[in-house]
Amino acid sequence: MRLRIRSRCSSKRCSGLFLNLFNHFILCSHFFITFKSFLFWLGKMITYLNYLFSHRHMPEPGDTVIITTHETEERGILVPSPKKETHLLKLENGYNMGFHTKDIVKMKVVQKAVVPTSSSSLSTKNAKLPTIAILHTGGTIASKVDYRTGGVATEFTPEELVALFPELQSICNVESELIAQMWSDDLRFAHFELIAKSIEKYVKKGVDGIIIGMGTDNLAVASAALSFIIESSPVPIILVGAQRSSDRGSTDAAMNVVCAAHFITQTDFGGVAICMHEHSSDTTCAILPGTKTAKLHSSRRDAFQAVNDSAIASVNYKTGDVTYGKDVYRRKAKELVVTPKMEEKVGLLKIHVNMVPEQFLLYKGWKGLVVEGTGLGHMPTQVPNDDAKIHAKIAKAIEDVIASGCVVVMTTQCVFGQVNMNVYSKGRDHLQAGVIPGQDMLANTALVKLSWLLANYEKEKIPLLLQQNLRGEINEQLTFDKTFVKR
Structure with missing residues (x-):
């Protein structure tokens, strides 16, 4: 009996002990789970704080950084990259270099990007210095890459211009205006009128000269057009471009602008001209005639x-x-x-092999057409054999175009030299048909001159005016020069 009782008591003890152990186990489990959860969230918080801290000091586009890899170390400006795993660096020589994230050992910020503040005018002016108005129409001359967006930003308040071209501070006071932000190959005759109105405004304000910043592709054409539009001027008007953007080590922007400013403050010149690099080195700039200049190279600074x-x-x-x-x-x-004023319906046609009459008939009813002929000023109008029978139709098409009232002017495809349509029978045929010789005018100069004449003079006077030298566009006589390509 006692044994049975003890047995029961022992069972109760075991049962109580088991319950106590189970309860302790449950409590420990809860604690373990809670502690594990605490560690989990603590880890999350540490990761987040580390993310915030690292991003606070993480390089951003526009920052000057030094990237170190196992093989090299490069310094430059961080630019936006199209790929997340790649960091793109614009080096001091102007070229871009990409670095894969896994190859980067260290990236150090040398200088944070500076966001410029805008302002309408310089707070102080030097009364002893002349004032130059800088008008901008587009191109790289007063622009630089915005490395926060990857796009091109125009630096065009007076303060920003002085920051971009600090040498100007000792040469002149600066006034500025952003006329347009466009590629020069998008220029139309209406834009020349817009530029002329801005020139008129600043001349009336009493500035001592005007610099016009523009893309280089059609800079020479714009210079020729403005040379005719500005019949006389009390100040020099200088067009300036840049072949390399201002954020590149090889930029020509600053030198071209500074040299233009030097020229304006010292000269008695009162027309339209171009200021660009005279040589590929950074020594001198050439002041080039507004109607007799051409871009002869796609990328050279002395183009x-x-x-x-x-x-x-x-x-x-x-x-x-x-x-x-x-x-x-x-x-x-x-x-x-x-x-x-400029006449809109004026075209330019380049002569080439295998032409068809429809290319000429396109200009039937137009006001004017400049033909860029071969050699001394020729078009495919003779029939030497059966394969060239279509040339008779081309000759007839030219006659029809002229009969429709279109003024046709002949220039030469040759960069140097002049038209002489009296040497060969073909040229004399063109003269007899009514084609007007353009002397030694550049084709684009002839284009804008013809457009300007048609808009401002009676048609009867135009053939004579076309062959007269109005703005230095025609040489009375060309002299032989052994080195006709100046370098």
Whole structure:
């Protein structure tokens, strides 16, 4: 009996002990789960804080950084990358270099990007210095890459211009206006009128000169057009471009602008001209005639050269000294005369092999057409054999175009030299048909001259005016030059 009781008591003890152990186990399990959860969320918080801290100091587009890999170390400006796993660096030489994230050992921020503040005018001006208005129409001349967005940003308040071209502070006071932000190959005749109105506004304000910033592709065409539109000017008007953007180590923007400013403050020149690198080195800029200049290279900094003419002057970048290349150029006038109208329906046709009559008939009913002929000024109008029978139809098409009232002017595809349509029978046939010789005018210069004449003069006067030298676009006589390509 006692044994049975003890047995029961022992069972109760075991049962109570088991319950106590079970309860402790449950409590420990809860604690373990809670502690594990605590550790989990603590880890999450540490990760988040680390993320915030690291991103606070993480390089951003526009920052100057040093990227170190196992093989190299490069310094440059961080630019937006199209791939998340790649960091793109614009090096000091202007080229981009990509680095895969796994290859980067260290990335150090040397300088944070500076966001410029905008302002309408300089707070102080130097009364002893002349004032130059800088008008911008587009291109890279006063622009740089916005590395936060990857796009091009225009730096165009006076403060920003001085920051971009600090040498200007000792040369002139600056006024500025953003006329447009466009590629120069999108220029139309209406834009030349817009630029002329801005020129008129700043001349009336009394500035001492005007610099027009523009893309280089059609800079020479714009210069020629403005040369005719601005009939006389009391201040120099200088068009400036840049072949390399201002954020590249090889940029020509600053030198071209600074040399233009030096020239304006020292000259008695009163027309329209171009200021670009004279050589590929950063030594001098050439002041080139507005109607006799062509872009002869797609990317060289000295791409712009005078054709059948010479530079007006040379400007030393370091000293600012101006050396004149010729004595005959337009001097400052007493007043500004602007005649901005341009005829829209004027075309330019380049002669090439295998042409068809429809290419000429396209201009039937137009006001004017400039033909860029071969050699001395020729078109495919003769029939030497059966394979060229279509040329008879081309000759008839040219006659029909002229009969429709279209003024047709002949220029040459050759960069240098002039048209002479009296040498060969073919040229004389063109003259008899009514084609007007364009002398040694550049094709694009002839285009804008014809457009300007058609908009401002009676049609009967145009054939004579086309062959007269109005803005230095025609040479009375070309002299033989052994080195006709100036370098």
